[in-house]
Amino acid sequence: MSVLAELFWNATIAEIKQGYVFDQEMEAYICLVCGKRYEKGVIYQAEDVFYEAEKYVRRHVASDHISMLDFLLGLDKKISGLTELQRTLLNMFQMGLNDNEIVRELDGGSTSTIRNHRFTLREKMKQAKVFLSIMELVEEKSINQSRFIQFQxxxxxxxxxxxxxxxxxxxxxxxxxxxxxxxxxxxxxxxxxxxxxxxxxxxxxxxxxxxxxxxxxxxxxxxxxxxxxxxxxxxxxxxxxxxxxxxxxxxxxx
Known part of the structure; x- marks a missing residue:
């Protein structure tokens, strides 16, 4: 596993949504998309404007990677679990298109089909929350049952x-x-x-x-x-x- 992949999978949902993590050991903000680092305490300049590290990494994510939503929607199905149609629909949902506009964009289907897709994706989100909660509880129990090294x-x-x-x-x-x-x-x-x-x-x-x-x-x-x-x-x-x-x-x- 690459260092960047390890950072991504160890990140919280909030960190993935914002597109970067803070590495305590290196004292740096790291982009989860490309791995670029911005050291805390260093001032960065762009277009005659000066930024502290965290503001600059936010700017970097927005300017170099458009948005984390675009990046996440572009991930392989093996990673996101989304079909091509689901990715297309989610992109249209985030653009604010209504069901009639989506039918026209897709050049086929019906508004009832689009509503069904919305329902299915919301159900998928609920299931993901439940599954995540289950896995966290399993991991916590596993950790609690593990024997830890005692330090002096x-x-x-x-x-x-x-x-x-x-x-x-x-x-x-x-x-x-x-x-x-x-x-x-x-x-x-x-x-x-x-x-x-x-x-x-x-x-x-x-x-x-x-x-x-x-x-x-x-x-x-x-x-x-x-x-x-x-x-x-x-x-x-x-x-x-x-x-x-x-x-x-x-x-x-x-």
């Missing part, structure tokens, strides 16, 4: 966004420690959840009862990943390890 008190800043099931933890460890959990790290991830899992795994290389010099910490981390400085910094920032201000002594927190 020093990681109390972690909230529900960082909740990780044991299954997720094992999957991430396998993906990033290809030679086993005590082997080298293939790469350091950007996503928050994955970072937490990696750091939780790395801290197990240290003895909780021991104090370390910075050189000793570096030597241990160097065996796991070439950029040991980044690992050491994140172990401190994420509350897995602490140190004296002068860096003369490090230890495992908790």
């Amino acid at each position: 008190q020093s990681n109390s800043w972690l909230d529900e966004r960082h909740q990780i099931t044991e299954e997720e933890n094992e999957e991430i460890v396998r993906a990033y420690f290809k030679q086993g959990p005590t082997g080298p790290l293939s790469e350091f991830p950007k996503k928050e959840k994955r970072k937490v899992v990696i750091l939780r795994q790395l801290i197990q290389s240290f003895d909780k009862q021991k104090q370390y010099t910075e050189k000793e910490v570096n030597e241990i981390l160097k065996e796991r990943f070439h950029d040991y400085v980044t690992l050491r910094r994140f172990l401190i920032e994420y509350g897995f390890m602490d140190r004296f201000p002068d860096g003369s002594c490090y230890w495992v927190k908790g």
Whole structure:
């Protein structure tokens, strides 16, 4: 799955309707149609007018993609579930055409047929709401039944966004420690959840009862990943390890 497809399917209905999402990690607004990013805090210019990031991404969606309705109606039937006729009718409905005008545009049929299509599409919307509610309840129950990794008190800043099931933890460890959990790290991830899992795994290389010099910490981390400085910094920032201000002594927190 591409990053853009993942963003689209993870977006809420409100986000899909507006055409963009806000990525907390990158601090950027991302267009769900083309993936263009606009960083929060940066000012963008268009036609001698200056825009803050969110207003600019709204402008981008409207000017480059016409509307999210047009984009969504253009999606393949496998994605939208709509037939060609249903897409055509929905486009005419949003244009405000009445039943008689639609019959003329289609060059055939009857107003009663158009009314029947309106009814069928509204029923489809109701069914979609019920199905979505069912699936969300099933997913919530599944999550509640999953066993979550418990973090120590020093990681109390972690909230529900960082909740990780044991299954997720094992999957991430396998993906990033290809030679086993005590082997080298293939790469350091950007996503928050994955970072937490990696750091939780790395801290197990240290003895909780021991104090370390910075050189000793570096030597241990160097065996796991070439950029040991980044690992050491994140172990401190994420509350897995602490140190004296002068860096003369490090230890495992908790």
